[in-house]
Amino acid sequence: MIALLLRDLRLAVRAGGGFGLGLAFFLLVAVLVPLGIGPEPSLLARIAPGILWVGALLACLLSLDRIFALDREDGSLDLLATSPIPMEGVVAVKALAHWLVTGLPLALAAPGLAVMLQLPGGHGWLAISLALGTPALSMIGTFGAALTVGLKRGGLLLSLLVLPLYVPTLIFGAEVARRGAMGMELGTPLALLAAITGGTLALLPFAAALAVRINLR
Amino acid sequence: MSIWEYANPKKFMQTSGRLLPWATGLAAAALLIGLIWGFFLTPDDYRQGSTVKIIFLHVPAALMAINAWLMMLVCSLIWLIRRHHVSALAAKAAAPIGLTMTVIALVTGAIWGQPMWGTWWAWDPRLTSFLILFLFYLGYIALWSAIDDPDTAADLTSVLCMVGSVFALLSRYAVNFWNQGLHQGASLSMDKKENISDVFWLPLLVCITGFVLLFVALVLLRTRTEIRARRLAALLARERMA
Numbered sequence: 001m002i003a004l005l006l007r008d009l010r011l012a013v014r015a016g017g018g019f020g021l022g023l024a025f026f027l028l029v030a031v032l033v034p035l036g037i038g039p040e041p042s043l044l045a046r047i048a049p050g051i052l053w054v055g056a057l058l059a060c061l062l063s064l065d066r067i068f069a070l071d072r073e074d075g076s077l078d079l080l081a082t083s084p085i086p087m088e089g090v091v092a093v094k095a096l097a098h099w100l101v102t103g104l105p106l107a108l109a110a111p112g113l114a115v116m117l118q119l120p121g122g123h124g125w126l127a128i129s130l131a132l133g134t135p136a137l138s139m140i141g142t143f144g145a146a147l148t149v150g151l152k153r154g155g156l157l158l159s160l161l162v163l164p165l166y167v168p169t170l171i172f173g174a175e176v177a178r179r180g181a182m183g184m185e186l187g188t189p190l191a192l193l194a195a196i197t198g199g200t201l202a203l204l205p206f207a208a209a210l211a212v213r214i215n216l217r
Numbered sequence: 218m219s220i221w222e223y224a225n226p227k228k229f230m231q232t233s234g235r236l237l238p239w240a241t242g243l244a245a246a247a248l249l250i251g252l253i254w255g256f257f258l259t260p261d262d263y264r265q266g267s268t269v270k271i272i273f274l275h276v277p278a279a280l281m282a283i284n285a286w287l288m289m290l291v292c293s294l295i296w297l298i299r300r301h302h303v304s305a306l307a308a309k310a311a312a313p314i315g316l317t318m319t320v321i322a323l324v325t326g327a328i329w330g331q332p333m334w335g336t337w338w339a340w341d342p343r344l345t346s347f348l349i350l351f352l353f354y355l356g357y358i359a360l361w362s363a364i365d366d367p368d369t370a371a372d373l374t375s376v377l378c379m380v381g382s383v384f385a386l387l388s389r390y391a392v393n394f395w396n397q398g399l400h401q402g403a404s405l406s407m408d409k410k411e412n413i414s415d416v417f418w419l420p421l422l423v424c425i426t427g428f429v430l431l432f433v434a435l436v437l438l439r440t441r442t443e444i445r446a447r448r449l450a451a452l453l454a455r456e457r458m459a
Contacts, residue, residue, distance in 0.1 A: 143380065147360065147373050157356075157363050161377065164352040165384045168391040175395065189394070196387065207380050214372040 001085055001093050008097035011070075022059040022102040023109060029055035030113040041118040048117035049126060049177035056106045056130055057137060057166055063102055064141040065158055067094050068149040068212070077149075081216050087209035095135075095142040095205070103134030125180025129193065133173035136197040139204045140165045146211035168196055224301035226444050233437045240434035247427030255420040271329045273421060277428035279322035282350065285315030285432065289357075290382050293375035303440065305371035306447070308378065309361055310439035314432060316354040323347055342392040343400040349388050353381050367447070 033051050034044060071077040080090050107130035111123035119126070144162035148154030172193040179186035223229050255273035262269035292308035295301060326344065327337045338344065360377055364370035 147377060148363075150369065151363055154363070157359055160352075160359055161356045164349055164356060164388075165381070167349055168384065168387040171388075171391040171395045192391075192394070204380070207376055211373055211376050214369055214376070217369065 001089055004080070004085070004090065004093050005097055008094060009100060012097065012101045022063055023105050025062055026055050026059040026106055026109065027113065029058065030116060034117070045118045045120055045181070048114055048119040049181055050174050051117065052110050052113060052126065053130070053133075053170055053174040053177060056103075056110070056134060057163075057170055059106060060098075060102055060134065060137045060141055061159055061162060063098065064145050064162065065148070065155050067098055067142055067145040069145075069154070072149055077212075078216065081213070087212055088205045091142055091146065091208040091212065092139075092201075092205045095139045095201075095208075098142060099135050099138040103138055104131070107131040107134060119181050121183060122177070122180030125186065126177045129173045129176035129180070129190070132176075132190070132197055133169050133193055136169045136200040137166060139200045139208075140169070143204050143208040143211065146208040146215070149212065150215040169193070169200075172196060221299070221301070224299070224303050226303055229303050230441060230444060233441055237434060237437050237441070240430055240437060244427055244430035244434050247423055247430055251420050251423035251427050255417075255424060259416055259420060265333060268329055268332055269417070271325050272417070273424045275322060275325040275329065276421060277425045278318045278325065279347070280425060281428050281432050282315055282318035282322050282347070284429075285311050285318060286350065286353070286378075286382070286385070288436075289315070289378055293378040296371055297375050297379075302371075302447070303444070305375070306443040307436060307440045308374070309371070310443055311432075311436050312354060312358050312361070314435050314439070316351065316358065318428075318432075319347060319351045319354060323351065340396055341400045342389075342396055345392045345396070346385075346389045349392075350385060353385055357381065 030052065033047075037043065037047075068077060071080065081087060083090075107127050110130050111127050114123050114126050141162055144158050144165070145154075147161060148158045151157065172189045175189040176186050176193055179189065223232060252273060256270055259270065261267050289308045289311050292304045292311070296305040296308065323344070326347075330339065331337050357374060357377060360374050361370055364373060
């Protein structure tokens with residue numbers, strides 16, 4: 001499983017795109033929004049947590065269809081299916097690799113962008129909320145990618161399937177970031193965000209593995 | 218004699234063929250009585266005026282929008298566990314009806330909200346969770362139509378329906394956390410003696426019955442169509458083989 005993780009990471013870093021793309025997209029969102037709504041600091045400060053969270057969500061979405069599609073094209077997905085690792089493990093490793101490549105850099109970069117967007121405080125909470133929430137986004141996205149792996153042009157369908165599933169994570173994550181910025185008490189949304197991430201990581205690998213098996217039948 | 222007999226397409230076609238005219242007729246009668254009673258024979262509310270009458274469409278449609286998803290969930294589980302094709306086809310048949318009910322509930326709510334709340338749309342928890350339900354229906358239907366192989370499509374949509382149900386519930390309570398609502402709480406429940414004034418309650422009950430029957434009739438009709446389409450595809454495939 002570690003070998004598979006290393007392989008996926010190496011592929012993402014070396015073989016064009018994947019790695020920097022999500023981060024660049026995230027940066028672009030943070031640049032384009034002030035251009036669209038005007039540079040007024042108080043307005044930007046109010047919407048910054050929400051923008052960064054929505055930006056992170058879209059950046060995660062961007063690289064989802066690569067999770068299984070490339071492996072399916074060159075046949076390595078079939079090899080993985082016949083390997084001794086259970087499919088649940090394969091799926092979980094794929095989600096972990098996706099998170100290491102997109103979610104973690106986003107969480108680390110977010111405080112810098114928050115300074116640009118005039119967020120008054122709570123940069124640490126923003127990074128924590130992203131670091132805690134993006135694993136759920138990667139896992140849900142892996143499930144969506146598993147559903148659409150058999151399709152030729154699954155990209156648009158994938159976003160239609162995955163975005164409604166992102167709603168609870170987005171709500172609690174943005175709430176943690178917002179309360180952190182205002183210096184309010186944030187234990188409840190933080191606990192709920194952690195609960196969603198934990199539940200997703202525990203249960204969705206089974207659903208995603210089922211979907212992959214159906215698609216490989 | 219068990220309920221699984223109806224999983225046999227032939228038996229299902231026989232029974233549903235006999236039931237369908239009854240369900241259609243009763244649905245039409247209940248809706249006609251309920252809506253005429255509700256729209257013309259009830260008094261205006263002393264504060265809301267005649268706009269109160271939109272509940273005769275709004276409440277039953279919203280009820281059926283949620284129940285249609287529940288029915289799809291049960292059908293998906295039956296398909297995944299017992300592999301009865303009729304069940305998967307019934308889930309497929311129910312989705313567009315549920316979608317339509319969701320749209321009816323959203324639109325009638327907007328039409329009522331404009332004079333009453335002074336706005337067509339508010340980011341209220343109930344409204345938002347219905348919008349999210351709408352998106353879930355769209356994704357489900359899109360996945361059905363995107364996959365060519367019928368068994369794969371049935372399997373994948375069933376998995377999506379199960380996962381989606383969990384996330385729809387989560388979203389329902391998450392949006393409660395996110396914003397306090399304008400929408401009134403539940404005014405109908407089984408264990409209260411009087412829910413709303415009987416003048417509105419009785420025609421509303423007739424309307425709800427009508428919507429349930431309408432849903433049953435439409436699901437039966439659409440499932441029969443799906444079964445016939447499946448048979449046709451099988452016949453065409455056999456012809457090509459010969």
